[in-house]
Amino acid sequence: MSKKRGLSLDEKREKMLQIFYESQDFFLLKELEKLGPRKGVISQSVKDVVQSLVDDDLVSKEKIGTSVYFWSLPSCAGNQEEREEALAKLKAIELKHKELKDEMLQYADNDPAAFEAMKNAIDDAHAAANRWxxxxxxxxxxxxxxxxxAKxxxxxxxxxxxxxxxxxxxELSPAPLSSVID
Structure with missing residues (x-):
């Protein structure tokens, strides 16, 4: 007697995705548990396999009233791949932005706006000192x-x-500011 080897988790996931892609329909879990054995996935493992697909965003899940519906369309898989590519590009752009921001901090001392702010701060401090x-x-x-x-x-x-x-x-002397400019 030979023992029949069961499907691996990846094979079960592929089989369940085939059910969704071929029918392009919405399913209740009970319906999937009936369709799973036709593709070689035992009904007891259908729930876990479908949940792993939902966790990986390969199958969508929505509760409507008291029922929970599952679906996945072939275009969704393509969208998922495009989404992953877009996220990778976004991460690269954010990294580049951080690098450029760090580089800008190195040149902050030469920033005209920062220089103008220092100049205004000096004027404010001078006025405050004379007020006191x-x-x-x-x-x-x-x-x-x-x-x-008591004089x-x-x-x-x-x-x-x-x-x-x-x-x-x-007395406010322009000498310190002109030495900074030169």
Whole structure:
């Protein structure tokens, strides 16, 4: 007596795909379990084989009401191959984009927009420093006017915190910017 060898999983998958491609129809699982043995796939393994095809996007599955329908058209297989090619191209393009983005970061110091932003930041910082200087002069004047008897003590406090006689507004010199441009 010779034992009959069963089909491998790949062979079962091919046989089930043939059922879909030949009929180009929609099936319930029960219908597939009846058609499977005609192609050599035992009915007990049809559910697992069809699920593996669904997992690999070779067969579509949709629940409509209480029923679950399965289908696959020959054009879907072609679309799947095209999709894989498109995904591979997309991945290559994304990789190239990342490489170019990294290269752009190397040249960020020479970016005119970044230079203009630095220039604006310098102007803003200069204005803020002079605004604080103005606030300090206003506070010193207020303290001198309201506490004339403590003027000498206040002058000593100012010197302790670093406000010497040469404390004054900042002048913005164009020299640092021109040296960056050259």
């Amino acid at each position: 200087t103005d606030n300090i002069f206003t506070l010193r004047q207020w303290c001198s006017n309201n506490f004339p008897q 000498e003590q206040l002058e000593n406090l100012y010197k302790e915190v670093g406000m010497t006689d040469d404390f004054d507004y900042l």
